[in-house]
Amino acid sequence: MSSNDIVVLGRLAEAYGIQGWIRLHPFGDDPLGWRRIPVWYLGREGGPWREAELHGLKAHGDGLVVSFVGIADRTAAEGLKGQLIGVPREALPETGDGEFYWADLLGLAVVNEEGALLGKVAALIETGANDVLQVVNDAGEERLLPFVDAVVLEVDKPAGVIRVAWGCDW
Known part of the structure; x- marks a missing residue:
């Protein structure tokens, strides 16, 4: 396998x-x-x-x-x-609405509300309080975004995109 x-x-x-x-x-x-x-x-x-x-x-x-x-x-x-x-x-059982397997999020592009590409999901981190997306851009710069409703606006798996409320300079 x-x-x-x-x-x-x-x-x-x-x-x-x-x-x-x-x-x-x-x-x-x-x-x-x-x-x-x-x-x-x-x-x-x-x-x-x-x-x-x-x-x-x-x-x-x-x-x-x-x-x-x-x-x-x-x-x-x-x-x-x-x-x-x-x-x-x-x-694996099917996921419900708003539920995702971590493996399905890896590699998805992360785009903010202005349409700027922040990078791709390289990993997820379990912190206890909430999960965190590790997003890495082409220059190798890393951002850590909390995987919470206030930040993650939409996960569009078919389009390969996660839309977030996150500034480019944060």
């Missing part, structure tokens, strides 16, 4: 316990809903993806832990630390 077919959902962190569980840092809302997806893919940034059959996913404290078939002890779980988890796009 190629990287273009996979939507990244999160990153695996440190091992939890001695029975192969590992902490999961999700990159989206409702990660417990991902239990309905039986096969996940594991991989590193830019590397190949491999199938991993989900054994369990549960809330634990203020986070999540996950286990995979064939990962039965702490040592095996430690070997997964830092890997990305993803699933094929067709395995």
Whole structure:
């Protein structure tokens, strides 16, 4: 499976316990809903993806832990630390109005109310308060725009544009 077919959902962190569980840092809302997806893919940034059959996913404290078939002890779980988890796009549920998968926003042009191109979305950052668009222009200059209604006026995925209330000199 190629990287273009996979939507990244999160990153695996440190091992939890001695029975192969590992902490999961999700990159989206409702990660417990991902239990309905039986096969996940594991991989590193830019590397190949491999199938991993989900054994369990549960809330634990203020986070999540996950286990995979064939990962039965702490040592095996430690070997997964830092890997990305993803699933094929067709395995994901449809988004509602005003909802987007981060992967769908990457590469979109960001244009302000005056029609000036501010750059393209290079990444999204989760801050806790709200998500932030990392926008980079052709000169390599970076802007960080909060992904909130007061700033993001419209996301037009078919046109490949995000319209924002943001000045060129901000």
